[in-house]
Amino acid sequence: xxxxxxxxxxxxxxxxxxxxxxxxxxxxxxxxxxxxxxxxxxxxxxxxxxxxxxxxxxxxxxxxxxxxxxxxxxxxxxxxxxxxxxxxxxxxxxxxxxxxxxxxxxxxxxxxxxxxxxxxxxxxxxxxxxxxxxxxxxxxxxxxxxxxxxxxxxxxxxxxxxxxxxxxxxxxxxxxxxxxxxxxxxxxxxxxxxxxxxxxxxxxxxxxxxxxxxxxxxxxxxxxxxxxxxxxxxxxxxxxxxxxxxxxxxxxxxxxxxxxxxxxxxxxxxxxxxxxxxxxxxxxxxxxxxxxxxxxxxxxxxxxxxxxxxxxxxxxxxxxxxxxxxxxxxxxxxxxxxxxxxxxxxxxxxxxxxxxxxxxxxxxxxxxxxxxxxxxxxxxxxxxxxxxxxxxxxxxxxxxxxxx
Numbered sequence: 001x002x003x004x005x006x007x008x009x010x011x012x013x014x015x016x017x018x019x020x021x022x023x024x025x026x027x028x029x030x031x032x033x034x035x036x037x038x039x040x041x042x043x044x045x046x047x048x049x050x051x052x053x054x055x056x057x058x059x060x061x062x063x064x065x066x067x068x069x070x071x072x073x074x075x076x077x078x079x080x081x082x083x084x085x086x087x088x089x090x091x092x093x094x095x096x097x098x099x100x101x102x103x104x105x106x107x108x109x110x111x112x113x114x115x116x117x118x119x120x121x122x123x124x125x126x127x128x129x130x131x132x133x134x135x136x137x138x139x140x141x142x143x144x145x146x147x148x149x150x151x152x153x154x155x156x157x158x159x160x161x162x163x164x165x166x167x168x169x170x171x172x173x174x175x176x177x178x179x180x181x182x183x184x185x186x187x188x189x190x191x192x193x194x195x196x197x198x199x200x201x202x203x204x205x206x207x208x209x210x211x212x213x214x215x216x217x218x219x220x221x222x223x224x225x226x227x228x229x230x231x232x233x234x235x236x237x238x239x240x241x242x243x244x245x246x247x248x249x250x251x252x253x254x255x256x257x258x259x260x261x262x263x264x265x266x267x268x269x270x271x272x273x274x275x276x277x278x279x280x281x282x283x284x285x286x287x288x289x290x291x292x293x294x295x296x297x298x299x300x301x302x303x304x305x306x307x308x309x310x311x312x313x314x315x316x317x318x319x320x321x322x323x324x325x326x327x328x329x330x331x332x333x334x335x336x337x338x339x340x341x342x343x344x345x346x347x348x349x350x351x352x353x354x355x356x357x358x359x360x361x362x363x364x365x366x367x368x369x370x371x372x373x374x375x376x377x378x379x380x381x382x383x384x385x386x387x388x389x390x391x392x393x394x395x396x397x398x399x400x401x402x403x404x
Contacts (some may be wrong), residue, residue, distance in 0.1 A: 031205045035209040036211070036372060050177055056192070078179060080114055082154040083133070084114065091110075093144065127162065153180065174356075188213070190212045242308050243256025296351065314333060321333050
């Protein structure tokens, strides 16, 4: 006759250990603990969708046939939109296109209906566009692009327009990155799943999952941001570095960098004590839900910034800048401007990237991933302890043990 089991000593050492119980967890339960919802925020054309496309490529998310077709149409529309802007601005600047054929091409491109008919560019039209872009009036207009809104990738579109116009054209990975589809009226939600970083412990899954939400950044879209704030584990806020010398799409009187600083301050919860409280209609400002949420700042379009800073000084937008035209000094000044928009005690990690560079995005995200795991590990460990505790209780009840 065996003696009755001691209280709480029913299971063997192997069966009662934490590692054993964690190993008995359904894989989906452990992976759920390591699923992170990330918000991509930032003003319009800061590069959120470009970064998301890079992440999808890095995590081997194959574009659907529908996405490929959408990109193909968008590249035609992007090209036409940029050329229309240039032709309209040439007229506004009183630059005359003297060549009769080029003048006809410009008038065709200025047609308001062109962008609303999903027009596709023919090979002959592509040749005409390439010729027009090289004429003096359009070149002079393009040189003054800081005075009006235009897509950053205009040169890419024009250089590749003949390829876009081919009947058998299929966008490649680079085209997918450069095509511009405005995130208007919809939120792009993407699930990224990859191997868990590092060696992996007993209480870590083999996979880590990110639910990335790309929310429209133009002013009329920001009222929808608050709907996406639930259960957010981190915010990745993007800023267009070249925006210090550019204007908004929706408000040609507002500087992009100034707008980015204002929106960033609203997200971090920063308050300017010298000014009156924000109006209640501002749905972003004052939201304390992000108080304990990590915020990562991606200063994007570094490639454009490094070219622009040698042509137009930072002091044009920031009169208090006393540094040189060297990009590293100017970058540090901008970093500091954003740090100043953080309330006391709020740490924000900053990364300088070129969003169209897969290398840059991959490296920045790996750093974000490491920091995110470090910050959330204590919370996840606590949740696993609760699961272990419940498992012990259930295990003991099934075996008739009293679990202390």
